[in-house]
Amino acid sequence: MAAAAALVEKSARLSQKQWEGAAGALERAHALRLESFALIEEDAQAYLAFVEAVRSQHEVAAAHARTVDVPLRMVRAAAEVAELAVQLANRGNPNLRADAVVAATLAAAAAESGLILIEVNLGDAAGDARFAVAKKLVRKASGLALSLRPGAS
Numbered sequence: 161m162a163a164a165a166a167l168v169e170k171s172a173r174l175s176q177k178q179w180e181g182a183a184g185a186l187e188r189a190h191a192l193r194l195e196s197f198a199l200i201e202e203d204a205q206a207y208l209a210f211v212e213a214v215r216s217q218h219e220v221a222a223a224h225a226r227t228v229d230v231p232l233r234m235v236r237a238a239a240e241v242a243e244l245a246v247q248l249a250n251r252g253n254p255n256l257r258a259d260a261v262v263a264a265t266l267a268a269a270a271a272e273s274g275l276i277l278i279e280v281n282l283g284d285a286a287g288d289a290r291f292a293v294a295k296k297l298v299r300k301a302s303g304l305a306l307s308l309r310p311g312a313s
Contacts, residue, residue: 164266175251178252182251242271245261
């Protein structure tokens with residue numbers, strides 16, 4: 161997701177003449193890029209804490225929940241990056257449209273990756289509301305990315 165957010169930042173920085181919303185998109189993409197780095201570390205820590213909780217049989221449910229909640233935050237952030245990328249592809253500097261398209265594609269892949277983590281960490285994901293939310297966000301991010309591909313209508 162960091163690469164996607166960085167491409168959105170680049171596109172927004174160089175689209176301020178074409179789109180008045182570019183400054184806001186730049187600010188938000190920057191925040192999401194920084195958040196993505198924090199989430200990478202937080203995801204690793206959540207997994208390690210879960211392993212330790214299972215070993216000690218202490219607060220297993222809370223540690224397990226965190227292994228789902230952190231990837232859900234990743235999915236939410238990636239979906240937001242995809243939305244920003246679409247806005248820039250449609251309103252920003254036309255010379256950077258390809259960067260925005262790539263950003264949306266990378267963001268959709270990041271969202272899908274988060275969904276996989278959620279599904280694996282839940283085990284039986286079918287009835288879990290977090291899985292349903294993540295799945296909906298992934299569909300949205302993927303649809304946005306696909307809508308920007310050449311030949312999409």
